[in-house]
Amino acid sequence: MTKxxxxxxxxxxxxxxxxxxxxxxxxxLKNLNAAxxxxxxxxxxxxxxxxxxxxxxxxxxxxxxNWMAPDGRxxxxxxxxxxxxxxxxxxxxVMKNVTVSRTKSGKYFVSIQVAVEIARPVFNGGAVGIDxxxxxxVTLSSGExxxxxxxxxxxxxxxxxxxxxDERIANQRSDDHHRLSRRLVEENRxxxxxxxxxxxxxxxxxxxAHRHLAKSIRDAGGSAFKDxxxxxxxxxxCQVEKVDRWFPSSKTCAACxxxxxxxxxxxxxxxxxxxxxxxxxxxxxxxxxxxIAARNLLHQSTVGVTGCNAWGQPVRPEFAAAAGQAx
Numbered sequence: 001m002t003k004x005x006x007x008x009x010x011x012x013x014x015x016x017x018x019x020x021x022x023x024x025x026x027x028x029l030k031n032l033n034a035a036x037x038x039x040x041x042x043x044x045x046x047x048x049x050x051x052x053x054x055x056x057x058x059x060x061x062x063x064x065x066n067w068m069a070p071d072g073r074x075x076x077x078x079x080x081x082x083x084x085x086x087x088x089x090x091x092x093x094v095m096k097n098v099t100v101s102r103t104k105s106g107k108y109f110v111s112i113q114v115a116v117e118i119a120r121p122v123f124n125g126g127a128v129g130i131d132x133x134x135x136x137x138v139t140l141s142s143g144e145x146x147x148x149x150x151x152x153x154x155x156x157x158x159x160x161x162x163x164x165x166d167e168r169i170a171n172q173r174s175d176d177h178h179r180l181s182r183r184l185v186e187e188n189r190x191x192x193x194x195x196x197x198x199x200x201x202x203x204x205x206x207x208x209a210h211r212h213l214a215k216s217i218r219d220a221g222g223s224a225f226k227d228x229x230x231x232x233x234x235x236x237x238c239q240v241e242k243v244d245r246w247f248p249s250s251k252t253c254a255a256c257x258x259x260x261x262x263x264x265x266x267x268x269x270x271x272x273x274x275x276x277x278x279x280x281x282x283x284x285x286x287x288x289x290x291x292i293a294a295r296n297l298l299h300q301s302t303v304g305v306t307g308c309n310a311w312g313q314p315v316r317p318e319f320a321a322a323a324g325q326a327x
Contacts, residue, residue: 077098105161
């Protein structure tokens with residue numbers, strides 16, 4: 001199909017192809033090929049045409065260093081010209097590709113992928129357990145609690161146009177998640193994270209009367225946050241371990257580790273039969289209950305990542321790189 005591009009450009013019916021850079025057209029064919037490959041490998045659905053009202057994008061696969069102006073205020077795009085830009089951060093590394101996208105509301109963004117070396121950091125932190133919830137978006141085993149900003153609910157009340165609202169909400173949520181995930185992987189060597197079935201939770205709640213819970217689950221954005229922790233953890237050498245979603249964290253005593261047989265939702269306060277420790281599940285103490293669950297998750301994850309077999313022999317490779325070595 002790449003060889004046919006030259007013929008199609010010369011044809012009167014498809015002469016509009018000449019308006020785009022040749023490498024942009026070739027990249028579109030590569031994207032189509034990748035989509036069919038995913039379909040054949042059962043990793044995705046059958047490729048569909050993009051609607052003109054959906055997000056549009058094009059990619060320059062081989063950008064030149066002089067495309068970006070020295071002051072960072074303009075970028076050169078072949079067949080388009082010099083375009084004024086507002087850079088969100090200084091450009092570092094070697095440019096690999098440039099992607100221009102248009103959102104549903106008509107805004108244009110340029111994303112520049114660069115190749116950089118990340119030095120392996122020196123860790124001074126410990127380990128942390130994370131519990132994701134609705135009343136408190138993140139509860140750390142250290143006791144720190146971060147409330148969900150609920151951007152979607154707040155923005156709904158202002159009755160703005162839906163497309164602009166969705167963009168602003170997504171950008172705000174993504175910015176918060178990036179900042180928090182970066183902080184956690186830099187401060188800790190191990191992160192224990194409960195492997196919740198977020199999609200299943202949304203489908204279950206949306207199917208019954210409590211549809212407002214599904215909206216809160218979407219607003220929190222737990223799935224994207226977990227993905228950020230995973231790939232950033234691999235960058236900075238922080239081990240992110242997912243705890244089995246069926247682990248009874250809420251029914252496990254944080255003091256002695258014993259597990260209560262049943263714990264209905266109507267029970268707000270319960271005492272451990274083994275050690276007598278009282279756990280309050282009242283609304284006024286929801287933050288404490290979440291912190292206890294986070295500590296339980298951390299304990300469960302630590303058991304699974306000790307790195308030794310039954311004889312005490314190490315079974316996981318250790319980092320051999322010295323501090324400061326490029327990764």
